[in-house]
Amino acid sequence: MRALFVDDELEFLELMQKRLARRGMEVVTAPDGQTALELVSQAVDSGAEPFNIVIMDVRMPGMDGLETLRHMKQKAPRLPVILLTGHACMGVAVEGLDLGAYDYMLKPVAISELIIKMEEAVRSAV
Numbered sequence: 001m002r003a004l005f006v007d008d009e010l011e012f013l014e015l016m017q018k019r020l021a022r023r024g025m026e027v028v029t030a031p032d033g034q035t036a037l038e039l040v041s042q043a044v045d046s047g048a049e050p051f052n053i054v055i056m057d058v059r060m061p062g063m064d065g066l067e068t069l070r071h072m073k074q075k076a077p078r079l080p081v082i083l084l085t086g087h088a089c090m091g092v093a094v095e096g097l098d099l100g101a102y103d104y105m106l107k108p109v110a111i112s113e114l115i116i117k118m119e120e121a122v123r124s125a126v
Contacts, residue, residue, distance in 0.1 A: 001122060002026045006036040006056040006068065007084070016055075019111050032060055033068030037075070044076050051079060052122045055114070058085040058092055058104075066095055073100040080121035084109060 005016050005027055013029040020027050028051070030036035036056065043050045054072065058065035065083055072081065083096045083104040093104045102121040105114065 001052045001118065002028070002050055003118065004028050004030060004036060004039060004051045004054045006030045006033065006054065006060070006065070008032060008057065008060040012057075020115075023115065033063035033065065033071075036068055037063075037071050040072055040076050040079065052125075053118050054079060054081045055118070056081060056083055057107075058083050058096065059087065066092070066099060069096060069099050069101055078125055080125045082114075082117055082121055 003020065003025060005013055006029075007013050008031055010031060013031070017027040017029060028039065030039055033056075036054070040051065040054070056065045056068060060068075069081055069083070072079065077100070080102040081100070083093070083101050084107050085092060085104060086107040096104055102124065103117060105117060
């Protein structure tokens, strides 16, 4: 599985990259929504869709996760996205699902639960 993690917390990105690499997954990271959109656009424009899934924080400076999701779904509508939030806000979760997110999870997230959710999302996109 090749995953794109989008979060402004660089320590979180490094931790996820290391922990998932130990489980045989390739993780590409983006520190903000704009970078994530560029990575997805490059993949789509080159004729390939190299990411199986995107895991994205909702709250980021600049372009937040919902805005990034909106643009990402225009470029790659079948790409599953799981939103992460540190704030239990049902309004944000519902809006994310309405925009096409596969699901959302609350931070801090257990790595085993995240992997299960990632696998479910990838299977549902096939």
